[in-house]
Amino acid sequence: MKRAIMLLVEDNSMDIELTLDSFRQVGLTNRIEIAKSGEAALDYVFGRGRFEDREAFPLPDLVLLDLKLPGISGHEVLQEMKKTEVTKRIPVVVLTSSREEGDRAICYDCGVNSYLVKPVDFDEFLVLARAIGDYWLTINVGPPEA
Amino acid sequence: MGREVLTSLLNNAALLITLVVVYSAFYTRSIPSRQTSWQIISGLLLGLITLAVMMNSWQLSPGVVFDTRTVVLGLVGLFFGFLPSAIAASMAVVLRLMMGGEGALPGIGTILSSVSVGLFWRYFMKKKVGDHSLLELYLLGVVVHIFMLICMLFLPQQSREAFFSITALPVMIIYPFATMVIGWAITDQIARQRGKAAEKELVVMSERVATIVKTAPVAIVTIDLDYNVTEWNEAAEKMFGWKESEVIGKPLPYVSENQREEHRKMNEETLGGRPIRGARLVRHTKDGKEVVVKVYNAPIHDEEGNPAGLFGILEDVTEQHKMEQALNESELLFRQLYENMNVGVAINKVVNDGDDIVFLDMNPAGCRITGVSREEILGRSVRAVFPGVTELGLYERMLDVWKSGYSQHHPVREYHDGRLTFWAENFIYRHKADELVVVFEDVTQREMTMEELESRVKKRTEELEEVNRELESFAYSVSHDLRAPLRAIRGFSKIVYDRYSSLLPEEGSRYLGFIVKAGEDMSELITGLLEYSRVGKTALKMEEVSLQDTVSDCISTLENMIVEEEAEVKVLSDLPKVYADRSLLRRALTNLLQNSLTYHKSGEHPLIKVYSDEQNGFVNLTVEDNGIGIESKFHERIFNIFQRLHTGDEYPGTGIGLAIVKKSVALMGGDVSLESEPGKGSRFTIKIKGASS
Numbered sequence: 001m002k003r004a005i006m007l008l009v010e011d012n013s014m015d016i017e018l019t020l021d022s023f024r025q026v027g028l029t030n031r032i033e034i035a036k037s038g039e040a041a042l043d044y045v046f047g048r049g050r051f052e053d054r055e056a057f058p059l060p061d062l063v064l065l066d067l068k069l070p071g072i073s074g075h076e077v078l079q080e081m082k083k084t085e086v087t088k089r090i091p092v093v094v095l096t097s098s099r100e101e102g103d104r105a106i107c108y109d110c111g112v113n114s115y116l117v118k119p120v121d122f123d124e125f126l127v128l129a130r131a132i133g134d135y136w137l138t139i140n141v142g143p144p145e146a
Numbered sequence: 147m148g149r150e151v152l153t154s155l156l157n158n159a160a161l162l163i164t165l166v167v168v169y170s171a172f173y174t175r176s177i178p179s180r181q182t183s184w185q186i187i188s189g190l191l192l193g194l195i196t197l198a199v200m201m202n203s204w205q206l207s208p209g210v211v212f213d214t215r216t217v218v219l220g221l222v223g224l225f226f227g228f229l230p231s232a233i234a235a236s237m238a239v240v241l242r243l244m245m246g247g248e249g250a251l252p253g254i255g256t257i258l259s260s261v262s263v264g265l266f267w268r269y270f271m272k273k274k275v276g277d278h279s280l281l282e283l284y285l286l287g288v289v290v291h292i293f294m295l296i297c298m299l300f301l302p303q304q305s306r307e308a309f310f311s312i313t314a315l316p317v318m319i320i321y322p323f324a325t326m327v328i329g330w331a332i333t334d335q336i337a338r339q340r341g342k343a344a345e346k347e348l349v350v351m352s353e354r355v356a357t358i359v360k361t362a363p364v365a366i367v368t369i370d371l372d373y374n375v376t377e378w379n380e381a382a383e384k385m386f387g388w389k390e391s392e393v394i395g396k397p398l399p400y401v402s403e404n405q406r407e408e409h410r411k412m413n414e415e416t417l418g419g420r421p422i423r424g425a426r427l428v429r430h431t432k433d434g435k436e437v438v439v440k441v442y443n444a445p446i447h448d449e450e451g452n453p454a455g456l457f458g459i460l461e462d463v464t465e466q467h468k469m470e471q472a473l474n475e476s477e478l479l480f481r482q483l484y485e486n487m488n489v490g491v492a493i494n495k496v497v498n499d500g501d502d503i504v505f506l507d508m509n510p511a512g513c514r515i516t517g518v519s520r521e522e523i524l525g526r527s528v529r530a531v532f533p534g535v536t537e538l539g540l541y542e543r544m545l546d547v548w549k550s551g552y553s554q555h556h557p558v559r560e561y562h563d564g565r566l567t568f569w570a571e572n573f574i575y576r577h578k579a580d581e582l583v584v585v586f587e588d589v590t591q592r593e594m595t596m597e598e599l600e601s602r603v604k605k606r607t608e609e610l611e612e613v614n615r616e617l618e619s620f621a622y623s624v625s626h627d628l629r630a631p632l633r634a635i636r637g638f639s640k641i642v643y644d645r646y647s648s649l650l651p652e653e654g655s656r657y658l659g660f661i662v663k664a665g666e667d668m669s670e671l672i673t674g675l676l677e678y679s680r681v682g683k684t685a686l687k688m689e690e691v692s693l694q695d696t697v698s699d700c701i702s703t704l705e706n707m708i709v710e711e712e713a714e715v716k717v718l719s720d721l722p723k724v725y726a727d728r729s730l731l732r733r734a735l736t737n738l739l740q741n742s743l744t745y746h747k748s749g750e751h752p753l754i755k756v757y758s759d760e761q762n763g764f765v766n767l768t769v770e771d772n773g774i775g776i777e778s779k780f781h782e783r784i785f786n787i788f789q790r791l792h793t794g795d796e797y798p799g800t801g802i803g804l805a806i807v808k809k810s811v812a813l814m815g816g817d818v819s820l821e822s823e824p825g826k827g828s829r830f831t832i833k834i835k836g837a838s839s
Binding site for chain 1: 488568622626627629630633634635636638640641665666669672673676683684
């Protein structure tokens, strides 16, 4: 079985660094692709633009999606993915600072697979990173190969 | 004439006298002589007398007898009337027929003629019975016996000759005289009886009058021609205060000096034939009070018909007069009110059983408001004067009130382009069965101002709410967005601290520790701020909530902290149910308990008591601790956001907890209060609606 690939959609480079660091700390060594905007995220999953080459940029097995993104928002990314045949089965885990009801409602309406709030405390962040690795990359059984 | 004839004559005379007895027996007593039964009985008696007279006849020639039946029957006709006469005459006729003989027919003739003449006299002379002069009675006798002579002409020749030669003259001399004597005796009897009756009646009458005068509820006073009092009854004593003995023979005491002249003129008028009939005069009593009297008077005459004085009847109408005056005054008051008030009043009459309503009156304010003049609308149909009343529903309402009798309030409004242009308040009530009163007021100006104000207030409120929403969402977004950089600060400072602090000089490592700590504090602040701004963001859901359960929940949530502080939390009483939003209540309670667990004296373990009481439908829930207490000057301020009384080194905290408590409780319509003294612990009380209210 091939190693799962994650796509991290996050515009804040510090958060990217933190996330990657925490994954490393909890021993998660999977390949992680980065998209720094909603547009980039959609390009990646639909294999457009510089992500055209599916060999180099294969479809991710898990998308970690921030909601607050410049331009196309995380909600729109989620919506596009969930209504497109190729991408709709890919598990999407929202990873955001927002606990707001409105955000949660939209995400679940669009069929998000999980909604996680980023803790401010780094120790708690490590707990979260471990949980993601354990659950989504180990315990959870993904959709069948297309 | 023989002896036999003399005896018969004497007998006849005696029998004639019995007539007087019968008359006085039947007709002069207070017996209802007009009753038919009495008339029949007297008729039969008179018949018997007549028969007796006829039995005591004397014979002139065989078959021709004479007696005084003519005298008897003539007088019977005159004094006894028709029915007794008819009975007596019939009996006589029957007897005469039975006696038979050649004088039978003329005999019957004399019976009938005599009684007829008597009756004729009674009924056609139109005189009062018994009121006859001697001459008249004598004339009656003459007439009766002239008829008898005529009857005698029908006797057989021999008897006729004997009669006219022997008997006619004495009969014509004696019989009318006898008639006169007996008639006079009866008349005299009648006159005596009448006199007695009249006398008696007079006595009764004057007694009655005296009683009436004495006991009459009105004053009755008589005066002589010098206007001195001659009679003064009890009511007069009572009305004016003077005793009878004080006033008899003196001028009328209740007429004061300045009224004498007027009084004299009045009396002269009365004596001149123009009596007073109900004039109201002011008189005075013995103790000087004024009495309003209603006076009736009349002249009194003596036996000769000359004026002898006057009598007056006086009725005390002082109270009535006062009431009438009061009534007039109140009538005036209401009239003026009606004329001067600034509210329109229309009085209407329902005519033709509800077919139409017409104006009876409208006050000046009403005319001013509606722009009509009183004269142009009186008697006219309401619908003709104001065609709009039907469309505005007012006419219908008026009919409703007329039918039901229940008053109604009917505001009438007109709008043009959504703006109020006219508003009148109408109150309709039924005054009489067919009269309606409409009280109306033009409140257009007032209502326009009100609407204007209302719309302004509404707009302001909306603006404020918008600002409030913006503020809250601003606070929320800010605290939200602050989290991302904070996470970086905390995350990286932690990484650096963990991995590289050994590479740093002691000072750098210490400073890095400050950054870590500051990050933690800031993160706590933001969490509190988020919590605060989240309070009230979700819709309020008020329901019955068990305080007991809520308190237990909160305590178990804080279990770790309680164990850590080695605290004791006691719920002292059974807590009731309240009417609240479950999550707000929990948030408020948790914050209060957290505070009590936090601000304890060093070295002492927190002891927290929770209890409640109920008052006027509200529940007071108190959280009492043995902590450090709060100075009274901070009691108000402590509920403001970010208000802290201690440094973070002394006690951890953000200054947001109590603000959250206050906001939560206020949202549920409650209140939070504080009793505390430094060193003596604190008592926070949440006042909130009980479940039953």
